[in-house]
Amino acid sequence: xxxxxxxxxxxxEVMDSQLDMDFPTGATxxxxxxxxxxxxxxxxxxxxxxxxxxRDFVNILKxxxxxHFLAGLDTPLDDGDVIALFxxxxxx
Amino acid sequence: xxxxxxxxxxRYRRQIAVVGEHGQEKIGKTxxxxxxxxxxxxxxxxxxxxxxxxTIRIIDPDRIEETNLNRQLLYxxxxxxxxxxxxxxxxxxxxxxxxxxEPVTAAIGTAPAWDLIxxxxxxxxxxxxxxxxxxxxxxxxxxxIPFIHGAVEGxxxxxxxxxxxxxxxxxxxxxNPPPVRQTPVIGVTTGVIGCVQVTEAIKLATGNGVxxxxxxWLWDGIRQKSDQLTIERIPTCHICGKNEYQxxxxxxxR
Numbered sequence: 001x002x003x004x005x006x007x008x009x010x011x012x013e014v015m016d017s018q019l020d021m022d023f024p025t026g027a028t029x030x031x032x033x034x035x036x037x038x039x040x041x042x043x044x045x046x047x048x049x050x051x052x053x054x055r056d057f058v059n060i061l062k063x064x065x066x067x068h069f070l071a072g073l074d075t076p077l078d079d080g081d082v083i084a085l086f087x088x089x090x091x092x
Numbered sequence: 093x094x095x096x097x098x099x100x101x102x103r104y105r106r107q108i109a110v111v112g113e114h115g116q117e118k119i120g121k122t123x124x125x126x127x128x129x130x131x132x133x134x135x136x137x138x139x140x141x142x143x144x145x146x147t148i149r150i151i152d153p154d155r156i157e158e159t160n161l162n163r164q165l166l167y168x169x170x171x172x173x174x175x176x177x178x179x180x181x182x183x184x185x186x187x188x189x190x191x192x193x194e195p196v197t198a199a200i201g202t203a204p205a206w207d208l209i210x211x212x213x214x215x216x217x218x219x220x221x222x223x224x225x226x227x228x229x230x231x232x233x234x235x236x237i238p239f240i241h242g243a244v245e246g247x248x249x250x251x252x253x254x255x256x257x258x259x260x261x262x263x264x265x266x267x268n269p270p271p272v273r274q275t276p277v278i279g280v281t282t283g284v285i286g287c288v289q290v291t292e293a294i295k296l297a298t299g300n301g302v303x304x305x306x307x308x309w310l311w312d313g314i315r316q317k318s319d320q321l322t323i324e325r326i327p328t329c330h331i332c333g334k335n336e337y338q339x340x341x342x343x344x345x346r
Contacts, residue, residue: 008310008319009248017317057270064322068267084321086310088266089245091275092132092220092282 001025001079003032008086014042023077029060030073032083047085059086094120094146100190104144115298116144122297123147125212127200127228129154129176131163131277132242133218135286136293138166140191140216141184143294147192148184151208152176153199163279200224205231214296215239216289222269229254229262230331238296241265242289245275247313249285252304252323253292259305260325261332281313 003021015036023031037044049055052073060067061084067075077083094117101108108116124145126133129152137150156164156171156179166183167176177195184193196208200219205227209215215232217240219225225241232239232254239254241262252265288309295301307320327333 006319006321008321009245009312012312012315017312017315057268059266059268061321061323064324066264066267066323066326069326069328086308086321088269089243089248089250089275090220090222090270090272091244091277092128092130092218092242 001027001077003077003079003081003083005032005036006082006084008084009089010087011043011046011085014046015040027077028071028073029062029067029075029077029083032077033073046087057087059088060084061086096120100144107143111294111298111300115300118299119144119294119297120146122293123211123213124149124293125209125215126150126218127208127215127224128152128218128220129164129166129180130160130218130220131279131282132244132286132289133216134164134166134180135283136216136218136242136289137180137184138187139287139290140293141188141193143290144188145191145293145297147194149194149196149208149212150177150180150184151196151198151200151203152180153197153202163277163282165279165283200228206235209235209237212237214293216293217241217243218286218289220275221272222266223272225262225269232256233261233331240289240292240296242285244277244281244285246277247281249281249288249311249313250308251285251288251292251311252308253296255303255305256332260323261329263331264326264329265308265323267326281311284311284313 005019007015047058104116122145124140126137129150154176156167156174166180171179175197177197181193181195229239233256236256242251307322310319
């Protein structure tokens, strides 16, 4: 299945703004992040506080829904999903 | 009802051509709260004063520091050490004396949010941390007041307009906020984002145009890209998911 990934703000400093990825049926956000961090140097440190633990401010949206309110890293991927990786900014 | 006098018709002639006389009157009737008089707040306040908003209440607890001058366009070198809210009020009055400017030297969280938003039609977020944003945004939501969220870092910025009972609330849009810290930022970013926030306020005031609602507008100045990220309301959200008002105790403002 095909999944479209969009990255924003500081995540763009280590990866492309947009990319298409291919996964077998049954893949999850965890598998997507494994693949992304394998492909992009520095992304692991930017997104994860420890193995399996995302940094607090990493917001991941599956078609506009935060995975925090779905099944977290175990949220399943579906064909045609748009996955947004979004670190909100804070300054004023 | 505000009716434009002869001088106002002349002053706003070029924008009455855009928003109409009735639209200008509506802007003149609108009372804005600008929370924070930093980079976003000073940009938003200046453009709001120029546009002719009726009231601008501007809140900030701090004094002006040299390091503010790369982006906080209401202040001059001679203002270093002066309170931001009062200094901003003087600059806004000098820009447009017909605007009723109310400076408040206070921090969100020390002054009750209810008091700060009393009598206000629209809130513009120029704050620099999410605990304060949530306090004010929650109160605005409960009072039915639109909250125009903005935030910046480096060449990145984000804006969304939160309309109570209609759009997702700030907690749905940013459920996982970054920690409170000193953010690197360049003046052009607060300029762009502050101006987009006032654009939203003008659309809210006049009732014309399309708001950045149900999505987050993200600006990337270094790559010159902008995106709209659709964000859905979280059904279990304790602010907008049900009609109860409760601020979790862990969210104290520094």
